[in-house]
Ligand code: HEC
Ligand code: HEC
Ligand code: HEC
Ligand code: HEC
């Protein structure tokens with residue numbers, strides 16, 4: 001064969017091979033590149049997978065939830081440190097201003113009394129549910145029906161620790177802030193003996209709460225009225241305690257006698 005011809009033939013083959021190689025690597029790249037929609041609808045967002053999800057699994061995609069920090073100074077020049085809100089004056093509030101997620105999972109105080117998981121609050125995220133009337137069978141709606149759904153149910157989650165101080169059921173004349181001096185500023189004056197089977201749930205550190213709460217009632221009040229987002233309090237289960245009377249007060253007749261099941265499960269991820 002002609003040497004020149006052989007040379008060009010080899011060149012053509014080389015070009016084809018390199019081209020195919022490049023195409024293949026590229027194809028593989030698209031194959032492994034995370035697909036946005038696939039991630040949005042990742043089964044981990046739904047039941048039953050979400051019940052078994054670990055923080056690490058969620059954070060693999062949502063790391064920013066715990067890494068983002070607030071600006072030390074707002075664009076208008078207000079220092080975060082000078083802009084404390086009413087719920088940030090409970091005496092247990094320490095450290096610099098921080099984000100919502102970090103205040104529940106990362107800051108020193110939150111870690112000392114709580115053991116929250118992503119799934120303690122998040123019980124599923126379906127983008128189709130973020131707007132109303134998005135299912136095929138939904139009836140036509142007027143704009144007045146439109147309320148965006150929330151990612152977390154405030155009533156079954158937030159209310160647990162951000163309800164009003166339930167002074168009525170305690171037979172106390174007013175909110176803790178008004179009457180605490182007359183009670184020696186001490187929840188334990190009564191709660192040494194009453195409703196003592198408490199905080200036996202997987203997102204709270206019961207022993208540490210007792211220790212800190214005995215020394216400073218602000219610890220207790222913090223979750224039971226001190227930063228209340230609601231004008232009601234949570235209808236807590238009345239877990240039987242030693243010395244409990246067999247008579248149930250009227251206000252407690254429809255109360256459960258056991259904490260919510262999903263919070264009792266000893267989670268494998270703990
Ligand atoms: C494979 C990656 C991936 C995993 C794992 C994952 N997510 Fe997501 N998630 C996404 C993507 C992508 C979106 C859509 C984000 C957007 O559009 O801004 C999303 C949306 C959300 C939203 C709604 C956010 C919004 O702004 O609308 C929440 C809440 C959420 N995820 C919580 C979780 C929780 C809790 C877990 C663990 C149980 C989890 N995700 C696991 C990728 C993931
Ligand atoms: C104390 C309850 C709570 C915990 C614990 C929690 N979240 Fe959230 N999360 C919320 C609330 C409330 C929102 C805002 C919901 C809304 O806008 O409807 C939110 C919003 C989000 C969003 C939307 C984007 C954003 O930053 O607003 C993502 C993603 C998310 N959470 C993921 C997570 C992951 C991952 C974890 C675990 C590391 C986690 N969350 C733990 C309550 C919680
Ligand atoms: C298990 C108890 C618990 C639950 C449930 C809970 N929180 Fe909190 N929350 C706390 C505690 C404790 C703090 C104070 C943290 C601190 O002082 O560092 C706090 C602080 C906050 C703050 C103030 C953050 C800041 O920057 O100072 C907001 C806002 C808040 N919670 C909203 C919510 C919402 C909304 C929900 C429901 C999605 C929720 N919390 C569920 C215990 C809880
Ligand atoms: C004067 C006594 C007294 C003091 C002081 C007191 N409590 Fe109570 N508390 C009670 C009584 C009584 C009940 C109801 C007992 C029952 O269920 O029969 C109660 C119930 C509760 C409940 C359950 C409410 C419900 O709806 O199930 C919580 C939570 C609570 N107290 C927290 C506190 C905290 C936090 C403090 C301090 C900031 C405090 N208490 C101080 C007497 C007191």
Ligand code: HEC
Nearest residue numbers: 113160187191195198210213219220223236237238239259
């Ligand atoms: C980090 C938030 C947090 C702190 C701090 C805290 N609590 Fe609670 N408390 C809760 C939650 C959440 C529940 C409901 C748990 C459940 O579902 O059983 C609860 C339940 C209770 C109950 C009802 C118990 C039952 O099951 O009958 C009493 C009483 C109570 N707390 C008193 C106190 C006292 C006293 C302190 C201080 C020593 C205190 N709490 C500190 C969050 C908190």
